Amino acid sequence: MTIYSGKNVLITGGLGFIGSNLARILVAQGAKVTLVDSLIPQYGGNYFNIVGIRDDVAVNICDVRDPFSMRYLLQGMDYLFNLAGQTSHMDSMSNPQADLDINAAAQLSILEACRQVNPEIKIVFASTRQLYGKPDYLPVDEKHPVRPVDVNGINKLAGEWYHLLYNNVYNIRACALRLTNTYGPGMRVKDARQTFLGIWVRLLIEGKPIKIFGDGMQLRDFNYVDDCVDALLLAGASDEVNGKVYNLGSSEVVGLKSLAEMMIALVPGGVFELTPFPSDRKAIDIGDYYSDFSLISRELGWSPKVPLLMGLKKTLTYYKKHQESYWET
Secondary structure, three states: OOOOOOOEEEEEOOOOHHHHHHHHHHHHOOOEEEEEEOOOHHHOOOHHHHOOOHHHEEEEEOOOOOHHHHHHHHOOOOEEEEOOOOOOHHHHHHOHHHHHHHHHHHHHHHHHHHHHHOOOOEEEEEEEHHHHOOOOOOOEOOOOOOOOOOHHHHHHHHHHHHHHHHHHHHOOEEEEEEEOEEEOOOOOOOOOOOOHHHHHHHHHHOOOOEEEEOOOOOEEEEEEHHHHHHHHHHHHHOOOOOOOEEEOOOOOEEEHHHHHHHHHOOOOOOOEEEEOOOHHHHOOOOOOOOEOOHHHHHHHOOOOOOOHHHHHHHHHHHHHHHHHHOOOO
16 A cells, blocks of 8 residues: 555554554555554553664654643644553453543543544544453344443443544544454563463463463454554545444454464473463453454455464564563563
8 A cells, every 4th residue: 555655644552562563564655653652561562563663663652641742743643543552351340440541531532632633634443342242143243232341341432432423523534443352473472461362472482381261162263463454554544434343353263272272283392271260350251252354354355364373373483582572581
């Protein structure tokens, strides 16, 4: 795509997992990229994620909860990829106020700043499949009822709907992508705050057993980060998507036990163990989940291209090489 060449692009959460991978592609396409990140330790921002493009992007260390900084940064931007968020479901339950502030209140503040200083901007918001809750049917399409099972899902839903409201009422061009389990180089692996797959990667590399809660039969779908970035760029480039939400997903659906078996086959000596659900996790577990992503396929031509096994190989290879930059060894 050449649409981003020469354009001013702001990425919130830009030193994080998806934001940094998106930045690399935008830089390669000739965009003028500004990254915003709070670098709060729990949230995954990491300067190592932009090694190789550090001199090609502007980095602003600030919190999306700071309305004055965001108002200043949004001026003159052509695109906003709004990826900053609190992603931990468990943290949202133990500290619901922080989750509300980041995933809901800050989103409203950002949109209000756009309305006041840059109403021409185009926004792509990173939402989540978590807002569906426990599925009534599979695969889950965009018409499925939304019934979040945790604070994070409720606040992400509010953040998503603020974007759609400002699109519909104030003509702030915005859409939302409901991401499923995204993985790959740059994801947080020191703990399970971003994705359980991250801590699995770390445990395997350290020679420790992967821990699977329950019987391991829970079904999931996964997107390699390159495929997620493709979807974000396609959504940003199209005005046909304004005011809409789209599921991402994969036709490769796998049980967690089978996923663990795939991963340990790639790491000599790797093992996994089944363990009972802790009560706090069991209370917000959604059971089986995988997405129907046919809408974005029809309307934008998007479909995942990286097979799960290939993506896992790339991810493990990356962290074996760079583990010292992602956790204390």
